[in-house]
Amino acid sequence: MTEALVVVEDLHIHFGAARAVDGVNLAVMPGEVLALVGESGSGKTTLIRAIQGLTHPTSGKVLFEGKEADARHLPDVQMVFQDPTGALNPRRTVSEIVAEGLRIEKFKGNEAEAVSTALSRAGLRPPERFLRRFPHEISGGQRQRVVIAGAMVTEPRLLLADEPVASLDASIRGEILGLLRNLVDTTGLAVLVVTHDLGLAWNIADRVAVMYLGRIIEVGPTEELLDSPKHPYTKALLSVVPETRGMEQQILSGEIPDPKRIPSGCRFHPRCPVLQSGESERLGIAERCRGEDPAIISAAATREAACWAVKAIAVAG
Amino acid sequence: MTALLSVRDLTVTYRTSQGEVPAVRGVSFELEPGGSLGLAGESGCGKSTMANAILRLLPAGITTTGEVLLGEEDVLTMKPGRLRAVRWTGAAIVFQGALHALNPVQRVIDQITEPIILHKTEPDKKAAEKRAVDLLGQVGIPANRAEDYPHQLSGGQRQRVLIAMALACDPDLLIADEPTTALDLMVQAQVLAVLEKLRAERQLSMIFITHDLSVLTYVCDRLAVMYAGRIVERGPSDQVFERPTHPYTRALAAAFPTIGDRESRMNPSGLKGDPPDPAALPAGCPFHPRCPDAIDRCRDAEPPLLPSGPAQEAACILARP
Ligand SMILES: Nc1ncnc2c1ncn2[C@@H]1O[C@H](COP(=O)(O)OP(=O)(O)OP(=O)(O)O)[C@@H](O)[C@H]1O
Ligand SMILES: Nc1ncnc2c1ncn2[C@@H]1O[C@H](COP(=O)(O)OP(=O)(O)OP(=O)(O)O)[C@@H](O)[C@H]1O
Ligand code: SF4
Ligand SMILES: [Mg+2]
Ligand SMILES: [Mg+2]
Numbered sequence: 293m294t295e296a297l298v299v300v301e302d303l304h305i306h307f308g309a310a311r312a313v314d315g316v317n318l319a320v321m322p323g324e325v326l327a328l329v330g331e332s333g334s335g336k337t338t339l340i341r342a343i344q345g346l347t348h349p350t351s352g353k354v355l356f357e358g359k360e361a362d363a364r365h366l367p368d369v370q371m372v373f374q375d376p377t378g379a380l381n382p383r384r385t386v387s388e389i390v391a392e393g394l395r396i397e398k399f400k401g402n403e404a405e406a407v408s409t410a411l412s413r414a415g416l417r418p419p420e421r422f423l424r425r426f427p428h429e430i431s432g433g434q435r436q437r438v439v440i441a442g443a444m445v446t447e448p449r450l451l452l453a454d455e456p457v458a459s460l461d462a463s464i465r466g467e468i469l470g471l472l473r474n475l476v477d478t479t480g481l482a483v484l485v486v487t488h489d490l491g492l493a494w495n496i497a498d499r500v501a502v503m504y505l506g507r508i509i510e511v512g513p514t515e516e517l518l519d520s521p522k523h524p525y526t527k528a529l530l531s532v533v534p535e536t537r538g539m540e541q542q543i544l545s546g547e548i549p550d551p552k553r554i555p556s557g558c559r560f561h562p563r564c565p566v567l568q569s570g571e572s573e574r575l576g577i578a579e580r581c582r583g584e585d586p587a588i589i590s591a592a593a594t595r596e597a598a599c600w601a602v603k604a605i606a607v608a609g
Numbered sequence: 610m611t612a613l614l615s616v617r618d619l620t621v622t623y624r625t626s627q628g629e630v631p632a633v634r635g636v637s638f639e640l641e642p643g644g645s646l647g648l649a650g651e652s653g654c655g656k657s658t659m660a661n662a663i664l665r666l667l668p669a670g671i672t673t674t675g676e677v678l679l680g681e682e683d684v685l686t687m688k689p690g691r692l693r694a695v696r697w698t699g700a701a702i703v704f705q706g707a708l709h710a711l712n713p714v715q716r717v718i719d720q721i722t723e724p725i726i727l728h729k730t731e732p733d734k735k736a737a738e739k740r741a742v743d744l745l746g747q748v749g750i751p752a753n754r755a756e757d758y759p760h761q762l763s764g765g766q767r768q769r770v771l772i773a774m775a776l777a778c779d780p781d782l783l784i785a786d787e788p789t790t791a792l793d794l795m796v797q798a799q800v801l802a803v804l805e806k807l808r809a810e811r812q813l814s815m816i817f818i819t820h821d822l823s824v825l826t827y828v829c830d831r832l833a834v835m836y837a838g839r840i841v842e843r844g845p846s847d848q849v850f851e852r853p854t855h856p857y858t859r860a861l862a863a864a865f866p867t868i869g870d871r872e873s874r875m876n877p878s879g880l881k882g883d884p885p886d887p888a889a890l891p892a893g894c895p896f897h898p899r900c901p902d903a904i905d906r907c908r909d910a911e912p913p914l915l916p917s918g919p920a921q922e923a924a925c926i927l928a929r930p
Contacts, residue, residue, distance in 0.1 A: 332792075464884075514874075530868070
């Protein structure tokens with residue numbers, strides 16, 4: 293088996309009373325795209341910052357190639373954020389922006405050549421046309437490609453992307469996603485991408501991990517997980533994707549979950565349709581739903597959901 | 610049936626240091642009472658400009674021509690006093706990116722009561738407050754949150770306050786510009802369900818703007834797709850989404866894959882080239898430089914919006930029945 297590039301072990305990150313990440317295990321393999329989806333405020337960005345080494349774990353570990361992750365890994369770990377405009381210095385040319393990562397790592401090779409290669413790979417061809425332009429002289433989609441070129445120039449092994457296409461035009465979105473997938477297939481890069489957009493996961497991800505209130509509550513290969521979700525939260529999430537209109541919508545009610553007050557038992561239980569409908573009662577697990585925390589999903593899990601009902605049904609059937 | 614809103618040959622031209630920017634170039638459509646029109650199109654194609662022009666909310670110095678008939682009256686030539694009244698009672702707008710538009714030091718209930726008192730649509734302050742609480746209830750915000758300040762609410766809750774506010778004076782038409790784009794899926798679904806309910810219960814007409822076609826198909830009966838300041842395709846929403854006849858609509862529909870569709874798995878679909886610059890549009894069909902189907906004739910003249918199927922129209926010379 294190939295070695296994991298990143299291993300997250302029983303990670304907890306607290307901000308005061310808020311348990312933003314509350315027990316996460318995760319492995320990212322080289323050459324894979326892993327999509328991290330989940331509700332706003334569920335801890336996705338916090339988890340990504342910890343992998344970058346920018347946020348310190350309250351407890352648990354983040355290992356990058358077996359060593360504790362810290363900001364020194366930066367040339368090997370690069371970031372792409374949602375808003376390309378905010379990420380680019382308006383007074384620098386495209387070529388200076390892309391070269392920045394090389395200068396930080398005191399690159400000894402041919403800088404101009406490395407920059408041109410990165411721009412071409414990011415689909416900005418011919419690179420000479422873009423080298424001397426400033427960010428305001430190129431389109432929004434081209435700006436995001438400059439960000440990707442800047443992230444790729446140091447030939448990182450891991451790319452962390454937080455909503456990389458949310459701010460882009462529908463028509464440009466496909467091109468950027470295609471580019472990312474292509475880089476993964478041709479260079480063995482690993483990508484961990486945070487998104488609200490399940491269509492993006494369908495488009496490029498090998499695996500999907502679903503977060504809810506600081507935990508990964510379901511993980512699996514993209515097709516399996518999106519075609520037949522198991523956890524009630526994932527099911528509800530998929531039912532409200534606008535294009536799955538045949539399905540009956542399960543709009544979750546109740547207060548927005550608060551990491552300062554994580555419910556006892558299964559953290560999803562106050563909003564869970566399975567418990568609310570009496571199904572948990574029938575399965576004989578209602579007490580557990582309310583009082584016993586389902587086991588944390590292990591990093592090695594290929595397909596798993598942290599839910600008593602899923603377990604009960606698997607045992608019965 | 611007489612139309613509630615009838616927009617005729619609307620044009621909007623911005624003036625910049627680089628010259629004139631024709632952002633809306635001749636748009637016509639009608640909306641019936643209780644009807645809902647979805648407006649799609651990529652960033653910069655003129656959707657917000659048009660929405661603001663309908664209520665004459667664009668800053669001075671911008672040239673607007675054409676007619677915007679709300680009932681019998683033309684909004685574009687209305688007296689200022691009448692216009693102020695129409696803006697709350699006739700038609701109201703939820704602005705794009707307005708989550709920060711709420712006054713941070715005023716309780717949400719007071720922000721909703723204000724226009725009701727100003728326009729005297731309720732007899733007194735007490736009745737206005739009761740109405741505000743009712744409206745908040747209708748958008749799913751419980752009465753005990755009415756006294757909250759905006760920062761005490763989540764993004765989705767604030768978005769719903771903005772919708773409640775737009776409905777304060779019981780308008781006949783609601784224009785919602787990207788009201789769910791910044792929200793996560795579950796909250797987006799909550800907001801869409803609220804709008805759907807209001808439409809069913811109060812015959813509210815709606816213009817709903819976003820670049821996500823699947824959201825529009827979900828909410829609206831009819832759909833119009835804009836490109837470079839014009840409508841390039843329109844028709845019943847299911848039909849436009851499932852059988853688009855304009856190549857641009859096809860690209861837009863493919864950009865948001867259907868989960869489960871094997872063809873789009875590991876195969877994201879995009880559109881080559883850059884969005885058009887409204888200050889320098891290409892000759893002929895403005896879409897031709899990016900169009901996968903373009904032929905020589907596409908460079909000759911800009912195609913008019915003509916029937917492309919039953920009840921469907923497209924501005925493309927290849928999309929004729
Ligand atoms: N520096 C901080 N101090 C205090 N609380 C924080 C801090 N950073 C994040 N949080 C809280 O931790 C939780 C998780 O936040 P995070 O930004 O990781 O969520 P997310 O899943 O990325 O959400 P979104 O999808 O909205 O970006 C939230 O409740 C947030 O308010
Ligand atoms: N005040 C202004 N002065 C000059 N040009 C403007 C101004 N406001 C908008 N524009 C231009 O007019 C065109 C239409 O803009 P508009 O905001 O209507 O687009 P949109 O379709 O709403 O886009 P988005 O989906 O990004 O909101 C764009 O090219 C924009 O750059
Ligand atoms: S463990 Fe119980 S409450 Fe939690 S998701 Fe499963 S069925 Fe619902
Ligand atoms: Mg985040
Ligand atoms: Mg807009």
